[in-house]
Amino acid sequence: MIPFKLTEELVTEIEQLIENQKDTALVALMEDLHYADVAEIIDELDEDEATYIIKLLESDKTSDVLTELDDDVREGILSNLSPKEIAEELGELDTDDAADIVGELPNDIIQEVISEIEDREHAKDIVDLLRYDEYTAGGLMAKELVKVKEDWNVLTCVKEMRAQAENVTRVHSIYVVDADDKLMGRLSLKDLLTTSTTTHIKDIYIPKVDRVGVNEKPEEVAKIMSKYDLEAIPVVDEIGRLVGRITIDDIVDVIREEADKDYQMAAGISQDVEADDSIWQLTRARLPWLFLGLIGGVGAAAIMGGFEEMISKHAILFFFTPLIAAMAGNVGVQSSAIIVQGLANDDLKGSVGDRLVKEMLLALLNGVVLAAVLLVFTWLWKGDFLTALAISISLIAVILVAGFIGTFIPLFLHKKNIDPAIATGPFITTSNDIFGILIYFWIAKVVLGI
Amino acid sequence: MIPFKLTEELVTEIEQLIENQKDTALVALMEDLHYADVAEIIDELDEDEATYIIKLLESDKTSDVLTELDDDVREGILSNLSPKEIAEELGELDTDDAADIVGELPNDIIQEVISEIEDREHAKDIVDLLRYDEYTAGGLMAKELVKVKEDWNVLTCVKEMRAQAENVTRVHSIYVVDADDKLMGRLSLKDLLTTSTTTHIKDIYIPKVDRVGVNEKPEEVAKIMSKYDLEAIPVVDEIGRLVGRITIDDIVDVIREEADKDYQMAAGISQDVEADDSIWQLTRARLPWLFLGLIGGVGAAAIMGGFEEMISKHAILFFFTPLIAAMAGNVGVQSSAIIVQGLANDDLKGSVGDRLVKEMLLALLNGVVLAAVLLVFTWLWKGDFLTALAISISLIAVILVAGFIGTFIPLFLHKKNIDPAIATGPFITTSNDIFGILIYFWIAKVVLGI
Numbered sequence: 083m084i085p086f087k088l089t090e091e092l093v094t095e096i097e098q099l100i101e102n103q104k105d106t107a108l109v110a111l112m113e114d115l116h117y118a119d120v121a122e123i124i125d126e127l128d129e130d131e132a133t134y135i136i137k138l139l140e141s142d143k144t145s146d147v148l149t150e151l152d153d154d155v156r157e158g159i160l161s162n163l164s165p166k167e168i169a170e171e172l173g174e175l176d177t178d179d180a181a182d183i184v185g186e187l188p189n190d191i192i193q194e195v196i197s198e199i200e201d202r203e204h205a206k207d208i209v210d211l212l213r214y215d216e217y218t219a220g221g222l223m224a225k226e227l228v229k230v231k232e233d234w235n236v237l238t239c240v241k242e243m244r245a246q247a248e249n250v251t252r253v254h255s256i257y258v259v260d261a262d263d264k265l266m267g268r269l270s271l272k273d274l275l276t277t278s279t280t281t282h283i284k285d286i287y288i289p290k291v292d293r294v295g296v297n298e299k300p301e302e303v304a305k306i307m308s309k310y311d312l313e314a315i316p317v318v319d320e321i322g323r324l325v326g327r328i329t330i331d332d333i334v335d336v337i338r339e340e341a342d343k344d345y346q347m348a349a350g351i352s353q354d355v356e357a358d359d360s361i362w363q364l365t366r367a368r369l370p371w372l373f374l375g376l377i378g379g380v381g382a383a384a385i386m387g388g389f390e391e392m393i394s395k396h397a398i399l400f401f402f403t404p405l406i407a408a409m410a411g412n413v414g415v416q417s418s419a420i421i422v423q424g425l426a427n428d429d430l431k432g433s434v435g436d437r438l439v440k441e442m443l444l445a446l447l448n449g450v451v452l453a454a455v456l457l458v459f460t461w462l463w464k465g466d467f468l469t470a471l472a473i474s475i476s477l478i479a480v481i482l483v484a485g486f487i488g489t490f491i492p493l494f495l496h497k498k499n500i501d502p503a504i505a506t507g508p509f510i511t512t513s514n515d516i517f518g519i520l521i522y523f524w525i526a527k528v529v530l531g532i
Numbered sequence: 533m534i535p536f537k538l539t540e541e542l543v544t545e546i547e548q549l550i551e552n553q554k555d556t557a558l559v560a561l562m563e564d565l566h567y568a569d570v571a572e573i574i575d576e577l578d579e580d581e582a583t584y585i586i587k588l589l590e591s592d593k594t595s596d597v598l599t600e601l602d603d604d605v606r607e608g609i610l611s612n613l614s615p616k617e618i619a620e621e622l623g624e625l626d627t628d629d630a631a632d633i634v635g636e637l638p639n640d641i642i643q644e645v646i647s648e649i650e651d652r653e654h655a656k657d658i659v660d661l662l663r664y665d666e667y668t669a670g671g672l673m674a675k676e677l678v679k680v681k682e683d684w685n686v687l688t689c690v691k692e693m694r695a696q697a698e699n700v701t702r703v704h705s706i707y708v709v710d711a712d713d714k715l716m717g718r719l720s721l722k723d724l725l726t727t728s729t730t731t732h733i734k735d736i737y738i739p740k741v742d743r744v745g746v747n748e749k750p751e752e753v754a755k756i757m758s759k760y761d762l763e764a765i766p767v768v769d770e771i772g773r774l775v776g777r778i779t780i781d782d783i784v785d786v787i788r789e790e791a792d793k794d795y796q797m798a799a800g801i802s803q804d805v806e807a808d809d810s811i812w813q814l815t816r817a818r819l820p821w822l823f824l825g826l827i828g829g830v831g832a833a834a835i836m837g838g839f840e841e842m843i844s845k846h847a848i849l850f851f852f853t854p855l856i857a858a859m860a861g862n863v864g865v866q867s868s869a870i871i872v873q874g875l876a877n878d879d880l881k882g883s884v885g886d887r888l889v890k891e892m893l894l895a896l897l898n899g900v901v902l903a904a905v906l907l908v909f910t911w912l913w914k915g916d917f918l919t920a921l922a923i924s925i926s927l928i929a930v931i932l933v934a935g936f937i938g939t940f941i942p943l944f945l946h947k948k949n950i951d952p953a954i955a956t957g958p959f960i961t962t963s964n965d966i967f968g969i970l971i972y973f974w975i976a977k978v979v980l981g982i
Contacts, residue, residue, distance in 0.1 A: 085756070088881075118759050126881070252763070306535070308788070309568050311781045313702070313763060330780050331761045334787065338758070341791030342873060348798060349869030349956075350862055357874035358881060361894050368866050369898050375862045376902050379855020380909060386851040393850070397843050400850045401836040404857045405829020408965055411861070412800055412825045412958055416818050419799030423792060424807035431576070431808060444811050448819050452826050459830060506799070508862055515858055 086119040093126045100131050105138055117143055121150035129158040136163070145174035148183065152358075157186060165191055169198030172208065178224035178332070180204075181211035211326075219303050220296035222336070223317045223326030226250045229257040230283055232266055237279040239269075254314035257324055258287040265316055265324040267291050293318050296325060300336045305428055307333050344422060348415070348506040350375075371508040378512030382407065382519050389523045392532055398464055399526050402473050403519055409452070409477060410484040410518030411511035417441055417488025418506045425496055434493050438486065445485030449478035472529035476522040483521060484514045536569040543576045550581050555588055567593055571600035579608040586613070595624035598633065602808075607636060615641055619648030622658065626701065628674035628782070630654075631661035661776075669753050670746035672786070673767045673776030676700045679707040682716055682734040686727055689719075704764035707774055708737040715766055715774040717741050743768050746775060750786045755878055757783050794872060798865070798956040800825075821958040828962030832857065832969050839973045842982055848914055849976050852923050853969055859902070859927060860934040860968030861961035867891055867938025868956045875946055884943050888936065895935030899928035922979035926972040933971060934964045 099108045112120055112135070120139075124132045124147065136144045136159050148156055148171055160168060160183070168187070172180040172195070184192060199205040207225035214220030228246045230239045247253055256269040267289040277286055293316050294303050307315055307330060317326040343354065350371035355363055386403065393400060421437075424430035430437070453474040460470035488510055492502035526532075549558045562570055562585070570589075574582045574597065586594045586609050598606055598621055610618060610633070618637070622630040622645070634642060649655040657675035664670030678696045680689045697703055706719040717739040727736055743766050744753050757765055757780060767776040793804065800821035805813055836853065843850055871887075874880035880887070903924040910920035938960055942952035976982075 116760055118761075308781070308784045310566055311568075313780065330763065330784070331758070334758045334780070334784060337784065337787055338791070338877070341788070341795065342877070345791065345795045345798060345869060345873060348795060349865045351866055351869060355870070356877075356879055357870045357887070358879060361890065361897065364870070364894055365897055368894075369901065371866070372859065372862055372898055372902055373905075375858050376855065376906060379852065379858050380906070382854040382858075383848075383851040386854075387848075390847060393843060393847050397840060398833075398837075400843070400853075401833040402829065403850075403854050404832040404836075404965055404969060405826065407854045407857065408825050408829050408832075408861070408961065409822065411858070411961070412822055415799045415957070416801055416821070419795060419801060420805070420807045420814075423795060427788070427792070427806075429806055429808060437807070440811065444814055444818075447811065447815055448822055451819065452822055455823075456826060456830070507865070511858065511862070515854055519854060 086115065086122075088119075088122050088126070093123060096123060096135075097127065097131060100127075100134050108135070108138060112139055112143075117146035118150050121147045124159075125152050125155050129155075129162070133159050133162040137167070141170045142174050145171040145179075149175065149179045153186070156183070160187065165194040166198045168195045169200070173199055173201060173204060176224045176226050177204065177207040177211055178222065178326075180208045184208060184212060185216070214296060217300060218296060219294045219298040219300065219317050219328060220326070222300055222303065222332050223296075223328045225326055227257060227316070227324075227327040228253050228255075229259050229324055230269060232258050232260050232282070232284040232287065234283050235279065236274060236277055236281050236283070236286075239274065239283055240279075252314075252329065254327075254329065255291075255316070257291070257316050257327075258283055259324050263323040265291065265293060265318050265322060291316065294328070295320070300333075301340055301426070303328055304333045304336045304340065308337070340426070344426060344503045344506070347501075347503040348419060348422075350508040374508050375512055378508075378515050381516050385516065385519050385523065389527070392523070392527070395532070396469060396526070396530065398460075398466070398469055399473070399523070402460075403522065405456075406473075406476060406480055406518050406522045407515040410480045410514035413445060413448070413481050413484040414488035414510040414514040415506065417445075417485050418492050418502075418510050421489055421492040422502050422506055425492070425502055434490075434497075437493065438489055441485045441489040442482060445482045446478070449481035452481070453477045468530060469526075472526040473522075475529060476525040479521050479525055480518040483517055487514060487517065536565065536572075538569075538572050538576070543573060546573060546585075547577065547581060550577075550584050558585070558588060562589055562593075567596035568600050570597045574609075575602050575605050579605075579612070583609050583612040587617070591620045592624050595621040595629075599625065599629045603636070606633070610637065615644040616648045618645045619650075623649055623651060623654060626674045626676050627654065627657040627661055628672065628776075630658045634658060634662060635666070664746060667750060668746060669744045669748040669750065669767050669778060670776070672750055672753065672782050673746075673778045675776055677707060677766070677774075677777040678703050678705075679709050679774055680719060680733055682708050682710050682732070682737065684733050685729065686724060686731050686733070686736075687729040689724065689733055690729075702764075702779065704777075704779065705741075705766070707741070707766050707777075708733055709774050713773040715741065715743060715768050715772060741766065744778070745770070750783075751790055751876070753778055754783045754786045754790065758787070790876070794876060794953045794956075797951075797953040798869060798872075800958040824958050824962055828958075828965050831966045835966065835969050835973065839977070842973070842977070845982070846919060846976070846980065848910075848916070848919055849923070849973070852910075853972065855906075856923075856926060856930055856968050856972045857965040860930045860964035863895060863898070863931050863934040864938035864960040864964040865956065867895075867935050868942050868952075868960050871939055871942040872952050872956055875942070875952055884940075884947075887943065888939055891935045891939040892932060895932045896928070899931035902931070903927045918980060919976075922976040923972075925979060926975040929975055930968040930971050933967055937964060937967065 124135055132155060172183065187195060196205050196209060211225065226249050228243055228250055230242060243256065258266045258269055260266050267287045268291045269283065269287050273286045292306065292310055292312060294306060296317055296319050313330045315328050316324055317328060319325045351367050352370065353367045355367040456477055457470050457474040460473055461467050491505040495502045495505055574585055582605060622633065637645060646655050646659060661675065676699050678693055678700055680692060693706065708716045708719055710716050717737045718741045719733065719737050723736045742756065742760055742762060744756060746767055746769050763780045765778050766774055767778060769775045801817050802820065803817045805817040906927055907920050907924040910923055911917050941955040945952045945955055
């Protein structure tokens with residue numbers, strides 16, 4: 083089996099086949115490809131070509147392709163399909179993927195699309211899912227699952243399960259509910275198969291089963307599933323009724339997106355952008371953070387302007403401002419990254435106070451080592467011990483403050499239920515730049531007795 | 533079901549139970565807890581207490597607990613166990629987890645531990661796994677899987693499968709191999725159950741199955757599994773023989789670690805450290821990057837020293853160096869983060885040239901907007917248009933260069949098969965600081981005609 087590789091030749095070949103309307107050749111070529119690979123190809127085509135392919139292929143394949151496409155490509159294609167065509171695609175999808183697509187449709191056609199879905203039960207499930215916030219367990223879950231009632235006997239159970247399993251791609255667990263649909267536990271397939279057909283389910287089910295509430299945040303679901311190595315988890319509503327199921331493949335996406343988001347925030351990029359987004363989208367994600375940096379820089383300039391009288395006698399102090407600012411920024415980013423990551427992976431233990439004391443000790447250790455090196459260098463370079471000492475002492479102070487800010491701010495934001503990741507990138511570097519420079523000139527002033 | 537929450541009270545209670553040797557109470561308390569929760573508790577205990585718990589509980593539970601512990605805690609406990617006790621734990625684990633633990637043991641006891649494992653087949657599988665590099669598919673895979681030979685008939689197949697499935701926690705797929713153990717395809721459980729018992733497997737198996745080679749990198753395996761939504765993937769050796777299987781829960785860990793690593797690199801933290809590591813470990817991970825920043829700062833100071841004669845006439849230029857350095861750093865980090873993330877998620881399309889042109893356009897757009905704001909501000913502040921112009925033109929130039937470096941370096945490193953993530957954090961900010969300041973003073977010199 084040769085792994086699929088997207089090449090420019092392949093894209094050109096497909097574009098020519100589309101242009102010449104060689105439908106048989108196109109179908110034959112796509113037939114052997116996985117839907118994720120077809121999606122990769124379609125992402126490279128223009129809207130008309132992409133629509134042509136989607137209309138050409140069977141909807142049991144194209145429905146999966148649609149879920150894998152870039153958002154803007156999918157939007158373009160869907161705008162060219164009739165409500166009936168969209169409904170056919172949705173009919174082939176699991177309810178969670180179908181609901182995600184419906185959620186992206188223009189409001190004025192949603193009703194028509196839903197009414198065109200043939201399987202009314204499926205349509206109802208999709209509509210149910212629409213009312214959950216995208217960023218909750220409810221927004222992630224699918225309605226497809228296998229559930230049996232506790233007062234059934236094994237025979238009824240097996241019969242019902244067979245019917246249900248038809249709609250479920252992967253059966254991870256058999257959930258047991260009571261007459262009110264409340265989740266009671268799960269059933270082991272082995273127990274089911276080795277028990278007499280007249281036994282009641284309530285006598286053989288396992289009453290312990292991990293679960294999450296519909297309003298749980300996706301990151302929390304991800305933490306629970308990866309901590310307990312679960313491949314699927316049932317979702318219950320406020321009164322404990324089984325309403326859906328989340329599978330590990332959706333959680334893999336959550337983990338990736340979450341990590342990407344934290345990383346982007348740390349790099350000063352807001353919103354979920356990719357390298358292939360438009361220059362306009364990228365600018366909107368990047369410019370505000372650069373603007374913040376600009377304001378910080380202007381602030382730093384203003385502070386230095388206030389110490390202008392020092393410049394004639396101690397120009398060397400000004401040469402070291404970029405160093406001080408850079409070190410303050412670096413230490414701040416390091417400290418905040420450790421905290422944000424610890425919070426994300428849930429492995430921060432101990433109190434805020436302990437955490438700060440530890441970071442201060444760490445900053446002091448690093449600061450003293452770096453300051454000693456800088457002291458020797460500056461002294462040898464300029465031959466002025468007092469100035470060298472002033473710069474080095476400032477460096478230690480700046481590193482201490484930067485470490486404190488970098489540790490405290492994300493912990494504080496987390497306590498206030500604000501995403502601590504916003505305190506990592508330009509925000510922390512900019513504020514540390516300003517504080518750093520301010521502290522630097524103050525200390526220099528004191529040490530040099532100006 | 534109340535989700536488990538680690539509290540200080542619980543830890544204190546357990547510590548007291550250990551001190552008073554209340555074994556029955558301890559066993560009762562731990563019995564209802566998931567092994568991942570027991571591991572969380574043990575991570576908080578000291579080595580003797582931790583060892584006490586591990587020796588007290590049954591090894592079918594403690595073996596799983598061991599795999600979930602922090603590395604240093606596990607190392608401490610294992611050093612207190614006899615080879616026979618360790619072997620008992622290993623006997624309960626899947627081969628991949630067992631091999632990971634053996635890999636951490638001191639060399640002089642490995643042989644004895646292995647020889648104490650009762651199930652010799654299991655011991656052989658563990659030894660087999662030891663020869664694979666940790667950072668390959670071979671290092672991730674487990675030997676536990678269900679495989680059938682293509683020349684068996686359905687009856688033999690079902691009988692053999694039953695025996696094999698005993699050792700496999702979750703059967704995701706039934707793999708079909710030929711007489712030489714070469715992976716031929718997979719078997720659908722439905723086909724198996726609906727075909728006459730005398731039919732040969734070779735007539736009913738599905739010849740298409742995704743696979744990875746033993747030497748594939750974990751990141752690649754993660755990409756393939758998440759792209760194709762696989763819950764397990766078979767691993768083949770150089771001549772196509774089926775040697776193991778990787779399941780999605782191991783891949784979830786890879787994705788997390790990979791994302792954490794890239795993020796840490798961007799924040800200037802090397803090695804895989806956590807907030808709860810010792811100050812010494814954290815210093816080793818952080819100090820080298822700070823040192824790099826220090827060298828950069830000294831370089832910047834030296835450059836500014838070279839322009840000392842300008843300081844008397846144009847002190848304001850010096851006030852803006854932190855701004856220039858910060859903007860160069862921010863733009864560099866943004867550009868490199870976008871590229872590194874695109875490379876990690878495999879969604880960078882088009883040539884290096886296209887990528888650079890796009891980044892230059894983006895940098896120009898951002899640069900012009902920011903420079904215009906800065907121009908107006910500086911002009912109003914100091915009333916000197918020419919100086920304001922010099923600073924603003926420099927800002928555009930610096931942003932362009934920073935964007936270029938931030939885009940080019942990671943792409944270049946990736947081409948040379950070096951992890952591009954090293955080019956994100958302090959490396960990019962430091963080099964951009966220096967280039968930025970150099971460009972700034974040059975341009976200022978030209979514009980101001982000094």
